[in-house]
Amino acid sequence: MRKYRKTEHIENFLRSTYVGDALFSDIFLYNDSIPEINYDEIDTSVDFLNKRVKFPLMINAMTGGSNLSEEINRNLANVALEFDLPMAVGSQTIALEDEDSRKSFEIVREIIKDGIVISNLSGFSSVEDAKKAIELLRADAIQIHLNPAQELVQTEGERNFCGILKNVEEIVKKSEVPVIVKEVGFGMSPKTVKKLYDIGVRYVDISGYGGTNFFEIENLRDPNSDISDLFSWGIPTALSLIEAKRLNLKDLCIISAGGLKNSMDIVKSIVAGASMAAISGEVLSYIVRGGYEYTLKYVDGIIEKTKMLMMLSGAKNIAELQKVDYKVTGKLKELLEG
């Protein structure tokens, strides 16, 4: 059942057509006509999860557990290796239940070698399972996903979320590696971020609205139940990110995800307060529709254009980019002021 669902998620993601707006176009950056920077000396490297990586982009959690997943994970891991990008695997619940499915996850660590590999489990997982998931990949961190919106519309989904915060707290307290708590495309409110911070979470992936839409993906699984009226639910990524940053929580690492597609989205994410950017859907689309070589060109283009935008923003490294001024316009401004 779970194996089948994994494949269906990928297939339905590829069939999805709904386009939300992460509101990055409402973030405005200034052009610097006197950058006084040598393009060749621009440094895009950052510290992340106790390692130094060359570029502030990670491949976010998607899959594992089926033959199709294995092929996709192999391709994604090779892209990650090529550019030294951290990579998270999809939910490992299936790997804990079914030994045969493990290879599709383990392959990621085999390929990435010493780079950053991140485990993934749900907020309901036990501390023991989290340990097993981490061991399986010798993971540098574990993502714990919170996905009530998605669960509610799955026929087999969870409906009782009582005690989930306490469970996440247990995992955070007992985990030997950093714990990243993430959404899956509906965004995190400042209230959620603060609750997570208060139980000790120091990494949040806000995965907001504007990219992959799990209401639509689940709707495509079950043509008999129409939930298209729910598709517009969620906090646009730019809003979720800026509101999380404005909480001013010491040592909180915010990962910007949800609808990121290009260098402009990454640069705006960092200016608006993210320490790391993450892409799922767009990179999956490139792999499945364009193939491995085409995906390499896509990521290479992202890196080159990010450096151009850094130069034009007057920032020669990521720390300087984080201090660049920006303005918000339109709907994003209204939402932030409302």
Ligand code: FNR
């Ligand atoms: C996901 N995502 C996801 N997240 C997670 O924590 N565990 C998972 O198993 C999955 N599975 C998954 C499958 C597929 C096919 C997609 C496209 C996505 C959610 C993902 O990590 C991310 O949070 C959202 O997709 C938002 O980012 P994008 O896709 O808009 O860049």
